[in-house]
Amino acid sequence: MSDDGRDPRPEGLGRRDFIKLGFVGAFAILVPFAVRAAERAPYRREDYTWGFIVDLQKCMGCGACVRACKAENTVPDGFNRTWVERYTVRRDGKVEVDSPLGALNGFPEDVPHPPIEVGKSFFVPKLCNQCSTAPCVQVCPVGASYAAPDGVTLVDRKRCIGCGYCVQACPYGVRYIHPQNGYADKCTLCYHRITKGLQTACAQACPVGARSAGNLKDTTSRIRQLLNSSRYGVLKPALGTNPKCYYIGLDKEVV
Amino acid sequence: MAGDAHGPDGGDEHRKTGILSFPYSRRFFALFLVAILGGLAVRAALRPEGFGEIGFFRTGALAEEAAREPTLQGKGVCSECHAVEFAAHEKDVHVTVQCEDCHGSGDQHVKARKEGLPPEQGKMFRELAQANCLACHRRLQARPKLFPTIDIGEHFATVGVTDPATKCQSCHNPHEPLFLDRKVEQARLHPLIHACTDCHADSAIRTKPLPEGHVVTFQCKDCHAGVLADFKTKPHKDLDCQMCHVFRQDSEFSGRILKNGNPKFCLMCHQKQPFRGKGRIPQLESFEAHRNEMAADESEKQNRCVDCHGEEKIHTMHGPVVSSQAAEGGTR
Numbered sequence: 001m002s003d004d005g006r007d008p009r010p011e012g013l014g015r016r017d018f019i020k021l022g023f024v025g026a027f028a029i030l031v032p033f034a035v036r037a038a039e040r041a042p043y044r045r046e047d048y049t050w051g052f053i054v055d056l057q058k059c060m061g062c063g064a065c066v067r068a069c070k071a072e073n074t075v076p077d078g079f080n081r082t083w084v085e086r087y088t089v090r091r092d093g094k095v096e097v098d099s100p101l102g103a104l105n106g107f108p109e110d111v112p113h114p115p116i117e118v119g120k121s122f123f124v125p126k127l128c129n130q131c132s133t134a135p136c137v138q139v140c141p142v143g144a145s146y147a148a149p150d151g152v153t154l155v156d157r158k159r160c161i162g163c164g165y166c167v168q169a170c171p172y173g174v175r176y177i178h179p180q181n182g183y184a185d186k187c188t189l190c191y192h193r194i195t196k197g198l199q200t201a202c203a204q205a206c207p208v209g210a211r212s213a214g215n216l217k218d219t220t221s222r223i224r225q226l227l228n229s230s231r232y233g234v235l236k237p238a239l240g241t242n243p244k245c246y247y248i249g250l251d252k253e254v255v
Numbered sequence: 256m257a258g259d260a261h262g263p264d265g266g267d268e269h270r271k272t273g274i275l276s277f278p279y280s281r282r283f284f285a286l287f288l289v290a291i292l293g294g295l296a297v298r299a300a301l302r303p304e305g306f307g308e309i310g311f312f313r314t315g316a317l318a319e320e321a322a323r324e325p326t327l328q329g330k331g332v333c334s335e336c337h338a339v340e341f342a343a344h345e346k347d348v349h350v351t352v353q354c355e356d357c358h359g360s361g362d363q364h365v366k367a368r369k370e371g372l373p374p375e376q377g378k379m380f381r382e383l384a385q386a387n388c389l390a391c392h393r394r395l396q397a398r399p400k401l402f403p404t405i406d407i408g409e410h411f412a413t414v415g416v417t418d419p420a421t422k423c424q425s426c427h428n429p430h431e432p433l434f435l436d437r438k439v440e441q442a443r444l445h446p447l448i449h450a451c452t453d454c455h456a457d458s459a460i461r462t463k464p465l466p467e468g469h470v471v472t473f474q475c476k477d478c479h480a481g482v483l484a485d486f487k488t489k490p491h492k493d494l495d496c497q498m499c500h501v502f503r504q505d506s507e508f509s510g511r512i513l514k515n516g517n518p519k520f521c522l523m524c525h526q527k528q529p530f531r532g533k534g535r536i537p538q539l540e541s542f543e544a545h546r547n548e549m550a551a552d553e554s555e556k557q558n559r560c561v562d563c564h565g566e567e568k569i570h571t572m573h574g575p576v577v578s579s580q581a582a583e584g585g586t587r
Contacts, residue, residue, distance in 0.1 A: 043321070060398045062391040064356045071360035072326045086397050106390035111397070121397035146312030156316035159303065192323035201327050207352040207391065208402070 043195045049151040051216040051244040058210035061123035063103035068205030081187040082127035091119045128174045128187035129243035136166035157183045328361040346438040347431035388423040401504040418530035426523040434517035442511035486570035521560040
């Protein structure tokens with residue numbers, strides 16, 4: 001009891017309330033853990049076919065995806081698993097493409113043409129196209145390049161002998177031989193993230209939501225909704241590689 | 256013709272007695288068998304475990320690839336400790352920008368903090384250069400037209416900054432760049448506004464009058480003529496509407512006008528700063544001191560800039576077409 005004889009308990013928070021609050025608080029603290037545990041539920045690969053979608057109308061070429069990919073996958077200097085190209089189509093029909101350091105630091109300079117000469121200009125992020133019939137898998141002599149049952153093309157680093165056939169076979173130029181470790185390396189669609197219920201590093205980092213990986217088998221997934229509602233294209237369709245990387249608002253000049 | 260069918264060497268004898276009667280045949284087949292068995296043995300020895308079970312690859316490789324731990328943490332992890340910054344960040348226009356886009360990957364930082372290592376371990380980027388902000392906000396011809404971009408020289412001229420090395424953070428708080436009063440998602444929907452430069456490559460065309468018979472585009476003055484006419488008589492008259500009423504595109508057809516009455520927004524230009532030249536833009540030493548000095552009673556000490564200066568310096572706050580729902584900041 002305090003000096004003036006009043007109940008020392010603060011008004012409005014009695015013992016009962018305090019205990020209640022404790023329970024609610026404990027519950028509130030535990031909920032995120034429960035949610036995280038649910039997210040980590042065993043991944044069933046037969047439920048998934050992974051695809052990727054890029055909205056070219058949103059991409060503004062900041063290069064956050066490139067930096068995120070480099071950090072996530074410790075991609076060696078001078079190589080990129082994903083990069084951003086800038087297409088400049090001049091009014092006289094001439095097309096120019098540039099990608100300084102693969103847009104690792106964004107695009108520090110504007111195109112050297114005055115606006116009056118530029119007809120259209122846009123950014124195109126590139127990454128592994130996750131072909132359904134992948135040439136890189138077909139040419140691998142040791143079964144190190146493979147298409148996982150959930151639709152992601154991967155490299156078995158222990159198996160790879162670094163012959164470089166796949167680097168030559170890939171029509172999109174997304175593969176490279178790792179300069180230190182000697183195996184073929186490429187975009188894995190952040191297999192270690194998507195199988196844990198996370199987005200790919202590049203999609204998570206994109207500040208305008210231009211990129212995302214998604215499950216093509218799930219009709220309610222964002223990628224399926226986007227594919228259903230927008231006009232899209234794939235790169236080099238004539239090669240019959242059947243890519244699962246879709247581009248919204250793709251221009252005919254893009255190769 | 257019959258002689259030709261038997262061949263020039265005439266091997267009739269061997270054909271009659273069978274191939275195994277050939278002196279070396281048995282040895283040859285024995286060797287062949289050994290080669291096959293040896294090959295199978297070598298194959299069994301070299302073939303990695305689990306190869307070919309679900310495809311022409313080593314099954315274990317899938318689990319190895321999936322086992323790596325993510326490096327980028329995501330803003331959910333950051334929010335566990337940095338609640339204040341996170342709360343500000345979540346309501347402003349940078350809500351879609353991940354913490355790690357500017358501060359760098361947080362894996363070492365989180366690990367160091369969880370293990371109680373000294374603060375020098377796992378330091379994140381903090382002081383960002385102009386170039387880091389301009390990676391997104393530099394004006395480039397390839398950028399989408401409605402994405403907020405600046406030419407740094409032009410921008411500094413508009414806001415009266417004289418020191419070209421001034422950092423963006425001197426005025427803009429990157430966590431809440433526009434000091435919005437409401438969450439971005441709660442901002443009012445607004446039809447798309449067209450700019451002259453959507454069709455014309457020459458940006459100087461904005462200042463020219465519309466020629467006779469030019470197609471009428473949807474512009475601010477079409478609906479807010481009264482407010483705009485009033486605005487043109489006030490000191491801010493040279494500014495674009497969108498300098499304050501930031502437009503954020505949501506879809507092909509619409510976007511949001513962000514609600515903005517926070518004094519901090521006005522102070523981005525009107526706070527006295529060493530890097531800003533004197534004269535053109537009126538500047539305050541201290542907003543709080545100014546407010547307390549001007550306040551007639553206690554209630555006025557909570558006033559925002561627009562409460563006193565709105566009608567006088569900016570424009571009339573009650574335009575003819577603004578409906579009551581819009582004035583309330585109707586949500587989607």
